[in-house]
Amino acid sequence: MTEKTTNLNRRDAISLIPAVAGGTVLSVALGSENARGEEIPAKREGVYPDTVKSASPTYSPAILAQGSKLLFISGQGPKDLSADMETQIRQTFENIQTVLETAGAGWENVVLIRSFFINLERDMPIYRKVREEFLVKPYPASTAVGTTALAVPGLEIEFEATAIL
Template identity: 35%
Template sequence: MSTIVHADAAPKAVGSYPHARRVGNLLFLSGVGPRKRDDDSVPGNVLDANGNLLSYDIEAQCRQVFANVRAVLEACGARWEDLVDVTVYLTNMEDDFAAYNRIYAEHFVEAQPCRTTLGITALPTPIAIELKCVAVLGQTA
């Protein structure tokens, strides 16, 4: 049996999927991006009059995506420390990895989930980073 979770404190999904799904004591988060919940904007994005992306701020997006992951975890009754696996998608590995890696290290001081970082060509919306996470609920250190 599994439970679908929609997190009110996180941005709405951009498709037909839940924020997370709990199966036993495992929690699987759908891809989480850096959009803001209140207005669906992406921190640091600069768009032209037609809505085309001109530039972005990877640091602002990293901080927001971590806040969004935390919001989904909390809606599920989970903690940051419950994360056991994080897959990170970057649209510009060459330019963004160093800043992302530094901010990641700020957020994962004691919690040390496994991590995979992939460089990809695009994401469904004009974002530069997305996280896919797995947590284990009720675990002890």
């Protein structure tokens, strides 16, 4: 058996996916430099297959990311555990925003958000509403998980994020 080779690079192959499978790709180009000061383009592309239903208006089934650096943001929670849930969710997104800004990034760099909830059914509608204030298109890939406990006593929500720079 002989192997057939082609000069098609990975980027070209990925660009064919919507044509073959049907769907939409939304791109955002960002910029970054490597340790030698050379420009390395960071890029986020939302992948939206026609056959995959969206869970909400601020949901992307997948994000194709390219960048010279990755930022992994540890789980963040609210500052005030006694506040109403909308305030707690907003404070948690604000904490992530502070970490992003400290690293020289913004919401346009975020490629993944993972959210943990003690009361998923109650809090998910509030979460969907508040995240619209922060997230930008193409919306990051995301997962919401219901759980019975988080590491900090009294904590009911915790979000972590990954960004490209």
